[in-house]
Amino acid sequence: MERTFAFIKPDGVQRGLIGKVIERFENRGMKILAMKLINITPEQAKEHYKEHEGKDFYEPLLDYIMSGPVVAMVIEGRDCVKQIRKLAGDTDPKDAEPGTIRYDFAQNISRNIIHAADSDTSAKREIAIYFTPDEILNYPLDAHHWVFGD
Numbered sequence: 001m002e003r004t005f006a007f008i009k010p011d012g013v014q015r016g017l018i019g020k021v022i023e024r025f026e027n028r029g030m031k032i033l034a035m036k037l038i039n040i041t042p043e044q045a046k047e048h049y050k051e052h053e054g055k056d057f058y059e060p061l062l063d064y065i066m067s068g069p070v071v072a073m074v075i076e077g078r079d080c081v082k083q084i085r086k087l088a089g090d091t092d093p094k095d096a097e098p099g100t101i102r103y104d105f106a107q108n109i110s111r112n113i114i115h116a117a118d119s120d121t122s123a124k125r126e127i128a129i130y131f132t133p134d135e136i137l138n139y140p141l142d143a144h145h146w147v148f149g150d
């Protein structure tokens with residue numbers, strides 16, 4: 001099983017969408033290994049988004065991501081990185097497919113509800129920014145057997 005990192009951004013939290021987003025992960029048979037409501041620190045925000053440093057949206061992105069609590073998660077499932085990205089939809093909600101989180105709940109690339117790691121390498125890097133190993137729980141989820149048939 002693969003792991004990924006995602007967070008529900010401040011707009012998702014403020015708009016009361018925590019349950020709706022998590023429901024989609026659970027519906028897909030994903031297992032949540034860790035989850036917490038946090039205020040992202042400037043250090044975490046800069047480390048997370050360092051690849052965007054210098055871009056015109058970088059400073060507004062940091063302000064936005066630190067403007068209120070986020071729900072950070074470690075999620076496990078088969079092909080989890082790709083599946084959670086697919087559930088999230090295109091970064092720009094205008095390009096996202098109906099049925100994805102960003103299409104269904106967002107209109108603007110700078111207020112796009114959710115972040116999801118784009119690769120296994122990013123997932124590992126991002127998990128380490130927000131979670132210590134002891135915060136990531138290892139437990140059996142009975143539904144996995146029923147979802148995957150093995």
Ligand code: CMP
Pocket residue numbers: 052057061091109110111112114115116
């Ligand atoms: P996220 O998946 O968190 O990864 C980088 C974030 O930068 C992205 O979602 C958007 O919130 C933001 N972003 C990317 N491109 C732009 C852009 N052109 N204008 C504003 N925000 C952007």
